Amino acid sequence: MKQEYLTFVRQFKDLREGVQKLFIKDLTPGPRKYDTKYVKAELSRDPEKMKNGDILQIRSESGVLIPEPWGIRIIEELSESIPGHPWEDVFKAIKEKDE
């Protein structure tokens, strides 16, 4: 049974396949649903093609759901938070620290 996760992007065009760091929310039903993790993961447009992969639902910055979910394979669970200053854009902070 595949696990289901959710992530947010500012706009769908920001999405890219491959290995990257991102925040994901666990959609497993129960009292801890939506728990957030920062992970290193591989993403694919086609969940069927991803071996040992899970499902990744994706929403835009206004919460619009992309019709077709992607595949995700979590490589590593990272820290709870990321370095940055209050009110700093989290996406930019991830990108800058990744480069």
Place this chain on the structure above:
Amino acid sequence: MLFQDHRDFIETLKKTGDLIEVTKEVDWDLEAGAIGRRMYEIGGPSIWFKKVKDYPEGYTLYNGSLGTWRRVAISLRLSPETPVREIYRTYEGRLDKPTDPLIIEKKKAPCKENILFGDQVDLYRFPAPMIHEGDGGRYIGTWDLVVTKDPETGWTNWGMYRFMIHNKRWLAGWPQPTSQLAHQMEKYYLPRNEPMPLALVIGTDPLAHMVATAPFRLGEDEAKFAGALRGKPIELVQCETCDLLVPAHSEIVIEGEIPTDQIVPDGPFGEYPGYRSGTMAEGVGFRVKAITYRNNPILTMIALGVPIDDSSIAASLTAGIAMKRGLKHRGVPVIDVYVPPEGVTHLIYVSVKKGGVQVTKDVLDYFTARRVMVSKVIVLDEDVDIFDSGQVLHAFATKCHPGRGIVVKHYEGRANSLTPCYSPKERERLKGASVAFDATWPPEWSTEIIPIKASFKTIYPKEIQEKVIENWKSYGFK
């Protein structure tokens, strides 16, 4: 009856018929939010969800503390039928007597009945609702009260800011970058690279939550105004992990700190303007160090959205009076300010003793001087009852000159990024504009040329009005 806490308020609402207890199990994941939202939209009572899915008995959810003017009147110990104008007058009058809070011992504080420290901290212990489909997470802080302090001056600020669960010991929040919390952070903690202590208070005296929505000036202490509204000091108690003081009768107090060097993503969230408009991932992280709570804690929430709800009602009252005071302070001949809840603090009515374009410009200058939460202002003559939107619309439609009666001001760095009509670029740069509509007669017009309003009260002689009123039933009318 004087409310000591949210529970007293609940008991009163039961008696007045302004509360429904739902004993059927309700899911915290969207169902409670959807019920609460629908109830606002039909103008119904507040709701106490007594059985929440996935949670043990005694862990309950409550929606809609001050979601109607009736409940605001009850919170102020007025008759539920009190007209809005009278509620404004009462609130304004009571603010003149700030009352120092009373600090009580921890052992006497109900919010200390249960205390979780360190590894015991688990935010999932409480049935935080997923309020709207597509939100960024479970917002445990909606109808809340956030306490922060300026350590140099000792000034304590109360605000109402959204906070969602990130994981079991982190929250993510978005106090606006133009907020007083942000001011304290930027003035003191960021330059020193010190984490900012914060207490998130859930479920206390409704008047304490109400003043948390008020735009008091920097340095003004909301706890004193809560006492003023109550007519008795509010009881505070010290936190377990810092020197912040919180209402002692709160249901839940989440203590922790905002680090200056760590962040987590917040949002998006369906916000008070009635939209989820893309503000996300630019907030603060809140690392939780302790949670204190009452036995059988009641988690208060707002299924926030299109007006009217708790947010738009409370802000109508608190912002309206703050704006009136501010305009007076600035020398504007203001008579009244009304913030129609339907306008979600984006639209403001201001009546003045003497109008004209210059006064309209002065009004707009006030609203755009610092952080700008208002985008549209209608300035009206004193003969218009600004608590009656029908009268305001009539005056606006007929008295605002489409060419010379409109004043626009543009600004950057201080706009309200929750204003839905702003583009993503404008939101990012806090760039916006405000407009004031002059719906007053030009002061240079002599009385002989001012059009006469054709209403019963203005176009008939007094004796005819009295005769008609006196004989009304005899004409065969009811």
